[in-house]
Amino acid sequence: MNDIEKIQITPKTIKKLKFNADGLIPAIVQEHKTKEVLMMAYMNIDSLKETLRGGKTCFWSRSRKEYWVKGMTSGHFQYVKGVYYDCDCDTLLVKVRQVGFPCHTMKKSCFYRKIKE
Amino acid sequence: MNDIEKIQITPKTIKKLKFNADGLIPAIVQEHKTKEVLMMAYMNIDSLKETLRGGKTCFWSRSRKEYWVKGMTSGHFQYVKGVYYDCDCDTLLVKVRQVGFPCHTMKKSCFYRKIKE
Numbered sequence: 543m544n545d546i547e548k549i550q551i552t553p554k555t556i557k558k559l560k561f562n563a564d565g566l567i568p569a570i571v572q573e574h575k576t577k578e579v580l581m582m583a584y585m586n587i588d589s590l591k592e593t594l595r596g597g598k599t600c601f602w603s604r605s606r607k608e609y610w611v612k613g614m615t616s617g618h619f620q621y622v623k624g625v626y627y628d629c630d631c632d633t634l635l636v637k638v639r640q641v642g643f644p645c646h647t648m649k650k651s652c653f654y655r656k657i658k659e
Numbered sequence: 660m661n662d663i664e665k666i667q668i669t670p671k672t673i674k675k676l677k678f679n680a681d682g683l684i685p686a687i688v689q690e691h692k693t694k695e696v697l698m699m700a701y702m703n704i705d706s707l708k709e710t711l712r713g714g715k716t717c718f719w720s721r722s723r724k725e726y727w728v729k730g731m732t733s734g735h736f737q738y739v740k741g742v743y744y745d746c747d748c749d750t751l752l753v754k755v756r757q758v759g760f761p762c763h764t765m766k767k768s769c770f771y772r773k774i775k776e
Contacts, residue, residue: 570696579752
C-alpha cells in the first residue's frame with residue numbers, strides 16, 4: 543500500500559537539484575506524524591525517481607554500491623508522504639510513514655546517541 | 660544567552676565520528692520544540708567544537724570556505740539544546756532553539772518547496 547500518488551518528477555525540477563560529484567544528494571528522512579528525524583541516506587537521480595514512482599524510500603548505498611529500497615529485507619518500509627528540497631537545492635527532506643524501525647539497531651531513530659561530557 | 664552548558668567533546672567521541680574526505684560531516688538542524696527540520700549544513704571538527712563550546716551553531720561554509728556562526732549577521736542565532744550522531748557516526752542532528760528565521764528567504768524552514776507533478 544502506498545501513501546502517495548505516483549509523482550513524475552519534472553525535468554525542470556531535476557535540473558534545479560544539485561547532485562554532488564558522485565551524483566548523490568543527501569536525503570533526510572522524517573516521520574511525518576511524530577516529526578522525529580529518523581535517518582539520513584543518499585539518493586541518486588534514479589533512486590529519487592524510484593522513490594517517487596514506487597512511494598517507498600529508495601537510496602543509493604555508498605558502501606554496497608547498489609540501490610536499496612529501505613525495508614526490502616526487514617519489512618520496515620518508509621511510505622513517502624512528501625518530498626521537499628531546500629533553498630540551495632542540494633538536500634532533500636523526505637516525510638514518511640515509518641513501518642517498524644528505521645534503524646538496524648531497532649531504535650526509533652538512528653540518532654539515538656548524544657554528545658555529552 | 661546560551662541554552663546548554665558548554666560541552667567538551669571527548670577525544671573518544673571525536674574518534675568515533677566519520678568526517679568525509681573534505682573533513683566535513685553533515686549536520687541536520689531541527690527546532691527542538693516544533694520539531695521542524697530547519698536546514699542542513701556542514702561542520703568540520705573545529706566548527707563542531709565551537710558549536711559545543713559557544714552553544715550556537717557554527718558551520719563550515721563550503722562555498723565561502725570560512726567558519727560561519729549562523730545568525731552572526733542576521734541575529735537569527737540557533738541556540739543548541741543537544742547534539743546527536745547516528746548509528747553510522749557520519750551525520751549529526753543538532754536540536755536548537757531558533758531565533759527568527761533559519762532561511763535567508765525568511766521562511767520557517769529551508770525545505771519550503773515540495774516536489775510535485
